[in-house]
Amino acid sequence: KNQVEQSPQSLIILEGKNCTLQCNYTVSPFSNLRWYKQDTGRGPVSLTIMTFSENTKSNGRYTATLDADTKQSSLHITASQLSDSASYICVVSDRGSTLGRLYFGRGTQLTVWP
Amino acid sequence: EADIYQTPRYLVIGTGKKITLECSQTMGHDKMYWYQQDPGMELHLIHYSYGVNSTEKGDLSSESTVSRIRTEHFPLTLESARPSHTSQYLCASSPSQGRHSSYNEQFFGPGTRLTVL
Numbered sequence: 017k018n019q020v021e022q023s024p025q026s027l028i029i030l031e032g033k034n035c036t037l038q039c040n041y042t043v044s045p046f047s048n049l050r051w052y053k054q055d056t057g058r059g060p061v062s063l064t065i066m067t068f069s070e071n072t073k074s075n076g077r078y079t080a081t082l083d084a085d086t087k088q089s090s091l092h093i094t095a096s097q098l099s100d101s102a103s104y105i106c107v108v109s110d111r112g113s114t115l116g117r118l119y120f121g122r123g124t125q126l127t128v129w130p
Numbered sequence: 131e132a133d134i135y136q137t138p139r140y141l142v143i144g145t146g147k148k149i150t151l152e153c154s155q156t157m158g159h160d161k162m163y164w165y166q167q168d169p170g171m172e173l174h175l176i177h178y179s180y181g182v183n184s185t186e187k188g189d190l191s192s193e194s195t196v197s198r199i200r201t202e203h204f205p206l207t208l209e210s211a212r213p214s215h216t217s218q219y220l221c222a223s224s225p226s227q228g229r230h231s232s233y234n235e236q237f238f239g240p241g242t243r244l245t246v247l
Contacts, residue, residue, distance in 0.1 A: 020172075025170075047234070048234075050235075057240075057241065057243065058240050058241065059134075059136075059220050059222070059238030059239050059240050059241050060173075060220075060238050061238070062235065062237075065235065105172075105173075109234050117175075118175075118234070118236065120172040120173045121172060122170060122171055122172045123170075123172070125170075
């Protein structure tokens, strides 16, 4: 069964600190993995997308890693800001269908305190 | 910032009412999607469309229906709303061509939060 599991479920950090969010998946055949940021009451916004051959990708203070062998990904946030408070969702796409089905994790709810 | 819009943003309605959630995109994307999301849970695909006059049901069974008469418009309708329909509804679109198509990059609207009393 294709699944995406994220940890931790929630995380509280102080402003300026770093944090790392984890994602494990069983989706096969794998096409790509992306991290989305979803602010409360808003739609998800893409942060990074990685294919099988990419093992790291950065977008400003966000750095995602991918280990396709172990089927794990992480999202590292450096020097956190209050505006980073949001849900971070790991999404994996398969390449076994025309639709390019997306499999969503439940997200990690990050809260940044001043 | 993706050009995809949803209205209304918030809707509180009584049981038994018919409602239509609007979704429009100005990017000319062929593929459009409707997802349902409950708090703390993953997004579930309830409908999708490959293009005009194409609609399919998604993974999650839903009593809603959709139509795709124009490329830019993908409304979702509930004929008789019930409290179990209370949820957040997210619309998304993706192109069939271009650099985003190979990733199936989906662009999401802001969502409609529906509450059925």
